[in-house]
Amino acid sequence: MGRTEIKDIGEFRLIQRIRDRYSKPSEFVPRGIGDDAASLNFPPNHLLLVTTDTLIEDIHFTLKSTIPYLLGAKSLAVNLSDIAAMGGIPRFFLLSLGIPKGYSISSLDRFYRGVSQLAESQGVFLVGGDLAASSKFIINGVVIGHCPPDQVIYRKGAQPGDYIFVTGPLGDAALGLEILRKRGLRPSDFGANGKTRGKDKELLGIIRRHLSPPARVREGRKIAELACATAMIDISDGLLADLRHLIEESQVGANLWLDQIPRSEAFEKWAPLYHLRPIDLALSGGEDYELLFTAPKEILEDKLSRSREIDLPFYPIGEVTPHSKKLSLWTKEKKGYSPSWLGYDHFRGPPKRSLKKDPQHS
Amino acid sequence: MGRTEIKDIGEFRLIQRIRDRYSKPSEFVPRGIGDDAASLNFPPNHLLLVTTDTLIEDIHFTLKSTIPYLLGAKSLAVNLSDIAAMGGIPRFFLLSLGIPKGYSISSLDRFYRGVSQLAESQGVFLVGGDLAASSKFIINGVVIGHCPPDQVIYRKGAQPGDYIFVTGPLGDAALGLEILRKRGLRPSDFGANGKTRGKDKELLGIIRRHLSPPARVREGRKIAELACATAMIDISDGLLADLRHLIEESQVGANLWLDQIPRSEAFEKWAPLYHLRPIDLALSGGEDYELLFTAPKEILEDKLSRSREIDLPFYPIGEVTPHSKKLSLWTKEKKGYSPSWLGYDHFRGPPKRSLKKDPQHS
Numbered sequence: 001m002g003r004t005e006i007k008d009i010g011e012f013r014l015i016q017r018i019r020d021r022y023s024k025p026s027e028f029v030p031r032g033i034g035d036d037a038a039s040l041n042f043p044p045n046h047l048l049l050v051t052t053d054t055l056i057e058d059i060h061f062t063l064k065s066t067i068p069y070l071l072g073a074k075s076l077a078v079n080l081s082d083i084a085a086m087g088g089i090p091r092f093f094l095l096s097l098g099i100p101k102g103y104s105i106s107s108l109d110r111f112y113r114g115v116s117q118l119a120e121s122q123g124v125f126l127v128g129g130d131l132a133a134s135s136k137f138i139i140n141g142v143v144i145g146h147c148p149p150d151q152v153i154y155r156k157g158a159q160p161g162d163y164i165f166v167t168g169p170l171g172d173a174a175l176g177l178e179i180l181r182k183r184g185l186r187p188s189d190f191g192a193n194g195k196t197r198g199k200d201k202e203l204l205g206i207i208r209r210h211l212s213p214p215a216r217v218r219e220g221r222k223i224a225e226l227a228c229a230t231a232m233i234d235i236s237d238g239l240l241a242d243l244r245h246l247i248e249e250s251q252v253g254a255n256l257w258l259d260q261i262p263r264s265e266a267f268e269k270w271a272p273l274y275h276l277r278p279i280d281l282a283l284s285g286g287e288d289y290e291l292l293f294t295a296p297k298e299i300l301e302d303k304l305s306r307s308r309e310i311d312l313p314f315y316p317i318g319e320v321t322p323h324s325k326k327l328s329l330w331t332k333e334k335k336g337y338s339p340s341w342l343g344y345d346h347f348r349g350p351p352k353r354s355l356k357k358d359p360q361h362s
Numbered sequence: 363m364g365r366t367e368i369k370d371i372g373e374f375r376l377i378q379r380i381r382d383r384y385s386k387p388s389e390f391v392p393r394g395i396g397d398d399a400a401s402l403n404f405p406p407n408h409l410l411l412v413t414t415d416t417l418i419e420d421i422h423f424t425l426k427s428t429i430p431y432l433l434g435a436k437s438l439a440v441n442l443s444d445i446a447a448m449g450g451i452p453r454f455f456l457l458s459l460g461i462p463k464g465y466s467i468s469s470l471d472r473f474y475r476g477v478s479q480l481a482e483s484q485g486v487f488l489v490g491g492d493l494a495a496s497s498k499f500i501i502n503g504v505v506i507g508h509c510p511p512d513q514v515i516y517r518k519g520a521q522p523g524d525y526i527f528v529t530g531p532l533g534d535a536a537l538g539l540e541i542l543r544k545r546g547l548r549p550s551d552f553g554a555n556g557k558t559r560g561k562d563k564e565l566l567g568i569i570r571r572h573l574s575p576p577a578r579v580r581e582g583r584k585i586a587e588l589a590c591a592t593a594m595i596d597i598s599d600g601l602l603a604d605l606r607h608l609i610e611e612s613q614v615g616a617n618l619w620l621d622q623i624p625r626s627e628a629f630e631k632w633a634p635l636y637h638l639r640p641i642d643l644a645l646s647g648g649e650d651y652e653l654l655f656t657a658p659k660e661i662l663e664d665k666l667s668r669s670r671e672i673d674l675p676f677y678p679i680g681e682v683t684p685h686s687k688k689l690s691l692w693t694k695e696k697k698g699y700s701p702s703w704l705g706y707d708h709f710r711g712p713p714k715r716s717l718k719k720d721p722q723h724s
Contacts, residue, residue, distance in 0.1 A: 009709070010709055036443075036445075037445055038412050044407065048404040049400065052456050054492045056494055082398040135420075138416075138460070140416060140492075140502040142504050249396065
């Protein structure tokens with residue numbers, strides 16, 4: 001049996017295959033793949049939440065430096081993360097692909113397995129999508145979720161005096177990307193199911209943070225249920241860029257305490273070997289997909305202390321200030337800090353300033 | 363003032379621009395563009411309907427043979443059509459674009475004007491999307507709608523003895539594409555707002571059917587409210603391909619009466635000049651976006667006669683047969699007919715057979 005390619009199967013048998021294998025019927029899905037639109041049961045009295053994200057080959061990823069399973073999982077995770085950042089419950093997923101005609105069916109199956117295993121673990125149903133031939137691999141994901149109206153958390157709402165929290169260490173994903181750029185991905189690094197396989201477990205763990213980010217859905221729900229967060233966003237563009245989005249929507253300023261930003265042990269060990277200013281990976285690297293939220297410190301601590309079952313790490317990393325104060329970064333020694341780059345803009349790329357200052361980018 | 367390009371504005375100012383101009387707040391949209399996900403009010407006790415379609419430059423369209431306004435409108439219309447084919451009410455729209463960095467802001471504005479004018483006329487709200495740089499122009503649209511559960515119409519449900527109906531003439535869109543291929547688009551053909559401007563009104567009308575298809579939302583709702591259609595689909599891949607989808611889902615066969623397939627006057631006049639077998643444009647050309655549905659003939663006629671306000675053309679073009687009969691095509695003289703091609707498959711392109719038989723494709 002030779003290698004079977006997409007063009008050998010054709011569009012309609014491919015849709016049938018995806019439908020049979022990865023789109024199971026359920027009480028939530030009267031009709032999923034196989035009709036003009038999916039028809040879905042929606043919980044009454046909830047707000048509907050919808051988000052979409054596109055990943056394009058050679059812009060967001062290269063086929064050489066990931067594996068299909070992890071790419072599939074990531075295409076769902078980045079969308080789940082947006083629902084998590086609203087405090088919502090993700091429920092339905094649509095996945096549209098532009099696929100090169102010579103792409104293999106077995107790779108596509110691994111891609112969908114990556115999608116469906118994450119989907120199952122989160123109680124999310126694949127209910128539709130669109131397939132087309134394309135010179136580049138293009139992925140568009142849509143997640144639909146819901147939330148009780150009194151629990152939804154927006155980017156706006158942060159108040160001066162609130163503390164700023166993150167749900168986990170930052171910088172690993174950006175470091176993973178740096179390592180991938182320099183070391184490359186080796187065939188022995190990951191199994192077809194995305195499990196790390198090589199010897200360098202710690203290094204591969206960092207790479208994996210970039211290739212298959214988490215989606216803090218459980219954390220987002222807990223924060224929503226605690227009902228004291230005033231604003232929330234997920235960290236996809238980078239801590240600075242996303243904090244800026246939050247304070248702009250909330251019309252406030254912020255002090256950020258650099259020494260309080262949580263970093264993983266692996267990060268502390270490997271980052272200095274791959275980047276001149278590790279803190280800038282944590283500040284501007286993006287794709288960590290931790291949640292960033294604001295809340296009155298005492299109320300949050302009080303609520304946390306009274307709900308014993310909650311076992312969630314919240315790291316305070318700064319405080320909300322009045323609008324006129326803008327965003328300020330402070331070192332442990334209470335000195336102001338200017339990062340060497342500010343995050344990625346899709347149409348401009350990394351800012352020129354960083355290219356000059358950081359020899360590793362040249 | 364020089365020509366402003368996407369890269370001069372950058373991602374975040376572009377999002378702000380789209381939000382300010384094309385995404386108005388409303389009672390349905392507590393929060394649209396500008397957060398991690400849109401939060402939306404959903405009517406209680408309705409089924410949620412979701413569909414997505416991708417248009418990729420040089421696969422689905424070329425920038426040379428359309429104008430931004432009509433491309434924008436089409437990217438919404440093809441999704442509205444899928445909601446119409448369920449009998450649903452479209453309500454929300456998400457639009458993700460991959461845009462070449464050198465694309466001009468004024469073209470992008472015209473694109474969004476095409477989107478938003480159709481959206482307004484249909485009561486649909488632009489609530490989100492994603493923007494990325496891309497070598498090709500890539501459009502992914504998502505429409506979310508709703509429908510009372512007892513009115514939704516699926517592809518499955520057709521019964522032997524039902525008649526097969528379409529809502530309008532077929533073949534114009536495919537003919538429009540043929541004309542575009544041979545004649546090309548001229549700068550004088552359409553104004554920036556998509557209005558036909560040249561002398562050849564009739565010819566441009568046919569081209570326009572391809573560039574900016576209708577979405578039969580009103581017709582879909584009327585069919586749903588009549589509550590006698592047993593199955594429905596929109597004609598996007600071509601009459602034969604989509605009828606085949608419908609009968610496969612319904613596990614039935616069908617007789618199609620070729621002489622009953624409605625064709626426009628303009629089609630009858632121009633098609634013979636551009637295609638050897640005009641009937642094959644109507645059968646296999648695709649993109650007409652008329653609705654195809656099945657219903658018991660007497661009940662439909664009875665209901666139509668009793669609801670005077672309904673002014674909708676329903677053309678009977680065949681009948682549903684038992685599953686064993688498959689799909690048969692009949693001429694006026696009751697002879698069987700084999701079309702020269704069967705419709706487009708995204709990963710295989712047009713079947714070889716058509717390329718051999720039809721010299722105009724070579």
